[in-house]
Every structure is written in C-alpha cells, then in structure tokens.
Amino acid sequence: xxxxxxxxxxxxxxxxxxxxxxxxxxxxxxxxxxxxxxxxxxxxxxxxxxxxxxxxxxxxxxxxxxxxxxxxxxxxxxxxxxxxxxxxxxxxxxxxxxxxxxxxxxxxxxxxxxxxxxxxxxxxxxxxxxxxxxxxxxxxxxxxxxxxxxxxxxxxxxxxxxxxxxxxxxxxxxxxxxxxxxxxxxxxxxxxxxxxxxxxxxxxxxxxxxxxxxxxxxxxxxxxxxxxxxxxxxxxxxxxxxxxxxxxxxxxxxxxxxxxxxxxxxxxxxxxxxxxxxxxxxxxxxxxxxxxxxxxxxxxxxxxxxxxxxxxxxxxxx
Amino acid sequence: xxxxxxxxxxxxxxxxxxxxxxxxxxxxxxxxxxxxxxxxxxxxxxxxxxxxxxxxxxxxxxxxxxxxxxxxxxxxxxxxxxxxxxxxxxxxxxxxxxxxxxxxxxxxxxxxxxxxxxxxxxxxxxxxxxxxxxxxxxxxxxxxxxxxxxxxxxxxxxxxxxxxxxxxxxxxxxxxxxxxxxxxxxxxxxxxxxxxxxxxxxxxxxxxxxxxxxxxxxxxxxxxxxxxxxxxxxxxxxxxxxxxxxxxxxx
Ligand SMILES: [Fe+2]
Ligand SMILES: [Fe+2]
Numbered sequence: 001x002x003x004x005x006x007x008x009x010x011x012x013x014x015x016x017x018x019x020x021x022x023x024x025x026x027x028x029x030x031x032x033x034x035x036x037x038x039x040x041x042x043x044x045x046x047x048x049x050x051x052x053x054x055x056x057x058x059x060x061x062x063x064x065x066x067x068x069x070x071x072x073x074x075x076x077x078x079x080x081x082x083x084x085x086x087x088x089x090x091x092x093x094x095x096x097x098x099x100x101x102x103x104x105x106x107x108x109x110x111x112x113x114x115x116x117x118x119x120x121x122x123x124x125x126x127x128x129x130x131x132x133x134x135x136x137x138x139x140x141x142x143x144x145x146x147x148x149x150x151x152x153x154x155x156x157x158x159x160x161x162x163x164x165x166x167x168x169x170x171x172x173x174x175x176x177x178x179x180x181x182x183x184x185x186x187x188x189x190x191x192x193x194x195x196x197x198x199x200x201x202x203x204x205x206x207x208x209x210x211x212x213x214x215x216x217x218x219x220x221x222x223x224x225x226x227x228x229x230x231x232x233x234x235x236x237x238x239x240x241x242x243x244x245x246x247x248x249x250x251x252x253x254x255x256x257x258x259x260x261x262x263x264x265x266x267x268x269x270x271x272x273x274x275x276x277x278x279x280x281x282x283x284x285x286x287x288x289x290x291x292x293x294x295x296x297x298x299x300x301x302x303x304x305x306x307x308x309x310x311x312x313x314x315x316x317x318x
Numbered sequence: 319x320x321x322x323x324x325x326x327x328x329x330x331x332x333x334x335x336x337x338x339x340x341x342x343x344x345x346x347x348x349x350x351x352x353x354x355x356x357x358x359x360x361x362x363x364x365x366x367x368x369x370x371x372x373x374x375x376x377x378x379x380x381x382x383x384x385x386x387x388x389x390x391x392x393x394x395x396x397x398x399x400x401x402x403x404x405x406x407x408x409x410x411x412x413x414x415x416x417x418x419x420x421x422x423x424x425x426x427x428x429x430x431x432x433x434x435x436x437x438x439x440x441x442x443x444x445x446x447x448x449x450x451x452x453x454x455x456x457x458x459x460x461x462x463x464x465x466x467x468x469x470x471x472x473x474x475x476x477x478x479x480x481x482x483x484x485x486x487x488x489x490x491x492x493x494x495x496x497x498x499x500x501x502x503x504x505x506x507x508x509x510x511x512x513x514x515x516x517x518x519x520x521x522x523x524x525x526x527x528x529x530x531x532x533x534x535x536x537x538x539x540x541x542x543x544x545x546x547x548x549x550x551x552x553x554x555x556x557x558x559x560x561x562x563x564x565x566x567x568x569x
Pocket of ligand 1: 048077078081157161
C-alpha cells in the first residue's frame with residue numbers, strides 16, 4: 001500500500017472516530033490503535049481475573065450465608081467481566097493463550113490494587129465500596145470509547161460494578177452499625193485501602209504518558225487527576241455517613257473550588273508495587289499460573305474429545 | 319410430625335448442599351478455564367441457595383428463635399449430617415467432576431421423589447432445586463465424558479478419581495431410624511428404592527466415558543451419623559471462623 005493510500009485510510013478512520021462512530025474489528029485501523037487497544041483491554045481483563053483472588057480469599061470464611069452467596073456471585077461477575085474483555089481483545093487478532101502468557105511472564109500489567117492483601121472481612125466491604133467505586137469512575141467514560149467491542153463490554157461491566165459498589169458499601173454500613181470491634185475493623189480496612197484506591201487512577205497528569213492520543217481515541221475522556229478528584233469528592237461524604245475517618249490529615253473541603261483538597265500521595269509506594277514489590281504480587285501471579293498449568297491437561301482433554309466427536313459426526317454424515 | 323425427626327432429616331439434605339457448596343467455592347478463581355470457573359461457581363451458588371431454603375425451614379421449626387446462620391455455622395462437627403463424599407478435597411479437576419457427578423445423579427433422583435412429598439415446604443424446595451440440579455448433572459456428566467474419552471492422561475486421572483470416590487457412593491442411600499419415620503409420614507420414597515437406578519445411570523455414563531466401573535466390596539460411611547473424615551474439621555474451621563471469633567454479631 002502506498003503512503004498516500006495509507007494516509008487516505010487514516011483520514012477515513014479519524015473522521016469516523018470524530019463523528020462518534022464505532023470502530024469494529026473488521027474495519028481498517030492503524031497498527032498503533034490495534035496495539036494500544038490490545039494493551040489496554042488485556043490489562044483490564046487481567047485486572048478482572050487477578051481481582052478475583054483477593055476477594056476469593058474470603059469466600060470460604062464469609063460470616064453469613066447471605067454474605068457468602070453475595071461474595072461468590074460478585075467474584076463470579078468479575079470472571080464474567082474478564083471473559084467479555086478477553087473476547088473483545090481477541091477480536092484484535094490475539095489469542096487467549098498469548099494474553100495469559102503475557103500476564104504470567106509479567107509482560108502485561110494488571111491493576112496494582114490487587115497486590116494488597118485482604119486481611120479481615122471488612123476488606124471485602126472496603127474493596128466493593130472503594131475499589132469497585134474507583135473502577136466505575138475509570139470505566140464509565142469507556143462506555144463511549146471508539147472501539148465497538150470494548151465499549152459494549154464496558155456497558156455490561158459498569159452495570160454490575162455499580163451493584164458491587166453498593167453491596168460493598170452496605171457491608172461497611174452493617175459493620176459501622178455493629179459492635180465496637182466491627183467499627184474498628186471497618187476503620188482499619190479504610191485506613192489500608194484508601195491510599196491504594198487513590199493510586200488506582202494512575203500517576204499525576206504531569207507524569208502520565210500517552211494521554212493526548214488516548215483522548216483522541218476516546219480511551220480517556222478525563223485526566224487521571226480529574227478522575228481522582230471526582231472519586232475523592234464522591235467518597236468522602238460516604239465515609240462521613242459511615243462515621244469513619246479518611247486517613248488523610250490534609251483532607252479538607254475547599255469552599256472556593258468546591259472540591260476536597262487532599263494530602264500528598266506516596267508515589268514511591270505506587271511504583272514499588274508496580275515493579276512487583278507489593279505484599280501479594282508474587283502470590284497473585286503464582287495463583288494464576290498454577291490455575292493455568294493445573295488446567296492444561298483438562299483443556300487438552302476437552303480438545304481431544306471435541307476432535308473425536310467431530311470425526312464421529314463426519315463419519316456418520318459423510 | 320415430630321419436629322425433631324424432621325429437623326434431623328432436613329440436616330441430612332441441607333448439610334450435603336452446604337458442604338459441597340463450600341468445597342466448590344474454594345475453587346472460585348482457580349479453575350482450568352474462565353468458563354469452567356463460572357460454571358462451577360454457578361453450581362456452588364445453587365447449592366448454597368438450596369442450603370438456605372432448608373436451613374430457613376429448620377430455623378422456623380425451632381422454638382429457640384434460631385436463624386439460618388445459627389444453624390449453618392454454630393453446630394459441632396458431629397452434628398453435621400453430610401455424607402463423606404461431599405467433604406472430599408478438590409484434589410484435581412478430575413476429583414471435582416467425579417465427586418460432582420456421583421452426587422448430582424443421586425441428588426436428582428432424590429429430588430424427584432421429594433417433589434411428591436406431602437410436606438409443602440419440601441415440595442417447593444424440591445421443585446425449584448430439581449431444575450438447577452438437572453443442569454449440574456448435565457455439566458458434570460459431560461465433563462466426565464470429556465475427561466474419560468479425552469487424552470490418555472485425562473483418562474488415567476479421572477479413572478483414579480472414580481476408583482477413589484466410588485467407596486463413598488453407598489452412603490448416599492443410608493437412612494437413620496428418624497429419617498425412615500419422616501420418609502414414611504411424608505410419603506417420600508426411600509433412597510433405597512432408586513439405588514439400583516443410580517448405579518445403572520452411573521455405570522452407563524462411565525461406560526460411555528470409556529471408564530471402568532470399580533469393583534468395590536467395602537464402602538465408607540459415617541458422615542450421616544456425624545462421624546466425618548479428617549477433612550471436615552478444616553472445612554468447619556474456615557467456615558465458622560467469623561461466627562466463632564466474633565459471636566453474636568450482625569454481618
Ligand atoms: Fe469487574
Ligand atoms: Fe466489580
């Protein structure tokens with residue numbers, strides 16, 4: 001293809017996005033668009049399935065049958081999110097095996113929040129409230145992103161995430177209306193999950209790369225700092241209702257800006273966890289690898305069986 | 319109807335669903351594929367839902383203002399009446415599937431009878447559950463065939479699981495004196511009546527799956543009488559942890 005022809009295709013492509021039309025897998029797209037989307041969607045898919053692990057840690061110990069069933073259903077929803085997202089990613093010409101391989105080798109990233117341990121039952125409440133809450137703020141704009149399969153997956157995902165968030169908040173509310181021990185448990189969970197949740201929006205705007213390109217492709221509509229501010233403004237009043245104290249001495253409502261001012265985020269911790277030095281990085285990847293490797297013979301058996309079945313039907317019909 | 323007998327009988331039904339649901343929920347996030355992970359979690363969710371219906375019924379029968387959670391979490395090990403089969407560990411996917419299929423076939427046949435019970439609560443639970451269980455049975459049966467008629471390795475693994483778990487099947491049909499009284503009063507056919515059907519179904523699936531029916535002369539039992547395997551204590555240690563550590567709280 002000549003440079004002129006490519007330029008022409010690019011113009012058509014850009015115009016389509018500018019008109020708010022969706023790019024579909026069969027459409028022509030620049031290689032960079034494809035690569036960026038594989039990276040972002042797979043990272044998102046990996047986050048969903050690695051995210052099953054910290055919460056899965058409490059399913060067998062959930063304090064009541066109602067909570068056990070709700071948590072199990074929630075973690076299962078996350079598996080469903082992973083499934084939609086892997087499928088969306090596969091339309092860009094990469095296989096599930098390759099995607100897993102990238103996760104297992106450490107080439108692909110997932111949200112660092114899942115490298116923190118879940119130590120008490122209140123962590124399950126805090127994760128639903130804060131982590132799913134932050135995920136919604138990150139993801140709602142993606143319902144209108146330019147790549148069709150991703151946008152459609154996000155619409156389904158977001159509905160379920162808001163349900164998770166309400167459920168998490170309700171766990172916190174129950175604890176905060178309970179005994180002193182339960183309130184302490186809730187406060188301790190907030191203390192541990194607050195700052196990592198703020199880090200979920202990524203580095204500050206001046207440190208963050210490829211934002212401009214992402215804005216153009218509608219992979220991003222607001223900057224990291226804007227989204228973080230939105231999360232804080234939304235969440236602090238919810239903590240007040242619970243009667244919990246957000247662990248930030250500098251947190252204060254600013255009458256002039258109409259937003260909360262907040263303290264310095266410890267970015268060295270963020271980068272440590274990204275680099276693999278969080279409390280649970282190793283366990284999380286180990287658990288994923290084990291599931292995949294222990295399942296290998298099962299997947300092979302299913303394929304061998306399907307092959308045999310195919311041959312049997314061809315024999316019958318042929 | 320004597321409430322004590324009925325409660326005893328209901329534990330026999332409910333505890334199987336609880337302990338198997340608990341076992342399956344250990345696997346959530348660790349399955350061989352996302353699709354099987356989701357399917358096994360569905361089964362766990364159905365079983366735990368059924369458990370809750372039985373326990374709510376038991377709680378209503380009691381005069382002590384019990385809740386479903388008191389019943390689920392605050393008994394001693396010997397008071398649980400689940401069979402040994404459901405407490406067996408998730409050794410590998412072959413064990414999980416075989417345990418499931420051995421239980422599902424029984425569960426389905428049992429619910430068929432329970433649907434005709436004179437007790438309206440039980441009838442309603444059975445009618446709702448049987449739809450779920452017919453799906454469980456299809457899922458586990460299909461996988462048993464895939465594993466048995468898959469690769470050499472999968473066949474070996476699933477045959478091992480079949481051999482090891484077979485000894486726990488007979489206990490499914492065991493009934494205590496109190497169970498028998500309840501079955502009679504509620505006009506529910508005793509499990510003995512469908513035992514030969516059970517083994518016929520299982521044997522024909524094993525044959526289709528290219529697996530051997532084990533020749534076993536001695537079966538294991540005891541769970542229904544409250545004498546469990548060593549696994550049970552650990553299952554309960556996990557399950558009861560919160561209720562035991564923080565007694566009398568709302569969650
Ligand atoms: Fe999710
Ligand atoms: Fe979620």
